Amino acid sequence: MNDAAEKFIANKDKPSFWLLHCLGWMTYVFIFTVDNVFFYRDFNKLGFEVFFPLVLSGIFAALLTWPLRYIYRQCWGLASGWLIAAITLCSLIVSGIWTPVKNLAMWYFYEDFDVLSLIAGNPSEGFRWYMLFMSASYAFFMIFVWSTLYFGINYHFRLINEKKLYIEAVRLSHISQIKMLRYQINPHFLFNTLNAVSTLVLRGSKDKANGMLIRLSTFLRFSLDNDPEKKIRLYEELKALMLYLEIEKTRFDDRLSVKFEIEPEAEALLVPSLLLQPLVENSIKYAIAQMSSGGLIEVTAKCQDGYLKMEVTDNGPSQDNAFLDTSTSDKGQTASGHKGVGVQNIVDRLNVLYPNKHSFNIVRGQIAGYRVQISIPMEYSCTVN
Structure with missing residues (x-):
């Protein structure tokens, strides 16, 4: 870790x-x-005047240890053994420089020791080199x-x-779950879904109606049972997303087509729960419903390059919708005036869970629609199935 690590540990407190x-x-001098x-005092012949050589010794030590700050910045990512070795080596080098300097300063004041004579190779009779x-x-x-x-x-x-x-991530996760549940079980969502079931029953399509109810109950159970504090495998996130899309496909019939392109390796990676569903929800609400x-x-x-890159794309009409009036930056920040349901919440969660290690971008399609791009570090689950 280097400058990024230094920024990470830096805070206002x-x-x-x-x-x-x-x-x-x-404090050392005092x-x-x-x-x-x-x-x-029986061994101190300088009395209070010992303060002056100690001040010089402290100044030398402060100047010598100051560069260690920049050396140690590069050592954050070292293993414990290597870190201890680096600290020991640096301490030996600095103490090897500081010891003769502070001793010379002390001896200069102590009984008028002639430092210049020592440097010239003519030390006093009582001097012993090992004392240095x-x-x-x-x-x-x-x-x-x-x-x-x-x-x-x-x-x-x-x-x-x-x-x-961590506390902020948990808080945002709970907020996200509450917002998602509120939208998932709000009167409009349930009315549209149950109305589609009723229509299927009236048409005699009991199997389709039963299948739709099963998918609805499974999807709601996933939302209720899922722990918002934990990340889940992308495979599980996509399963829930497919349940949601199957419900919507029943409502929109041939007006909605869905295409998945998922690399096998990506399915095992961990992602924040309910990450993609709000984006698909916005696409349906502001794009598909208008077609x-x-x-x-x-x-x-x-x-790619140690990151999991995800995209949600729609081919909706080119008009002002949930993805307009959104400014993005290198760090994945979005404007506070974003209109998309749950989108700002996703950005806030990413900022907390992956500080300075993610990106969130919304791009207008060349012909129609919008593309939402998310990039987070690859993280594997410890659970082996």
Whole structure:
């Protein structure tokens, strides 16, 4: 994960990196100043003046750890073992640079140690070279703590963000189910369906009437039993869609034709429940119902470049309908004034379930009708049938 991951974990509740970065190293200076002045005063010959070399040490550490932020951004997608190895390696490198720098700063103030003589190769008699790196483990520990805090804080707010997205997805799913049920069992839908059944009975087509009632009850049962919080296989979504279309085909007779082009691999992929039905519903309401004959709805699904691409196309008349006055963008946003039943709800659910990883586009046909295009990441079900 790179910039997309950084955008994903970023939210308005997360404190500024620079605020936490500066506060962290200021805390380091404060704690070690207190330690040297009050707890290690027998060994501290500088007194309160130890504050100055510690400030320099904190500034050096802040400057050295700042680039780690950009290095760690590239490590979000690593496995746990590789991530720990990367943190350890970076901590070793930075502590290896910080240790001599902070020690030189401390020794410069401590008993007027001559740093220039050391650099020139003429250290004082009491100097021991191992002293230059004797605090390497301490420096490594401090940088390692900074690194773990960086990931810990970011993972914490990433978890909060994911929880918010999940809660929003559940809320939108419930809203979607309520809207769908309200439309599916509203007086118009039931009246049209039952009126078609009555007509079939009067014509003596009892088998067709019985079949239509069975499909209606099965479709409504699917809507009631389906858990809106869970994704379902595209195969199950298409089964419910076919039930709905068979009911509508009975109503519209030869005015409605349906064509499916579904890749076998796509049928096993997971999709949000009741994703395609509102789009087909709009096509019937605003396109097929306006035609006296020759109505066609095509539903296609295919896998391409790690994405499941779905389309719902109709050949309705070129006029203002549910798909007009809709602006789309690269992120699948639609205008709030969209008139289509359930379409805006679909867009909202996609934004929550697949942030920055989906597309939703509505395209006017070259001759007639409209094409609704949805692209979501491929996701396989863990259930084996």
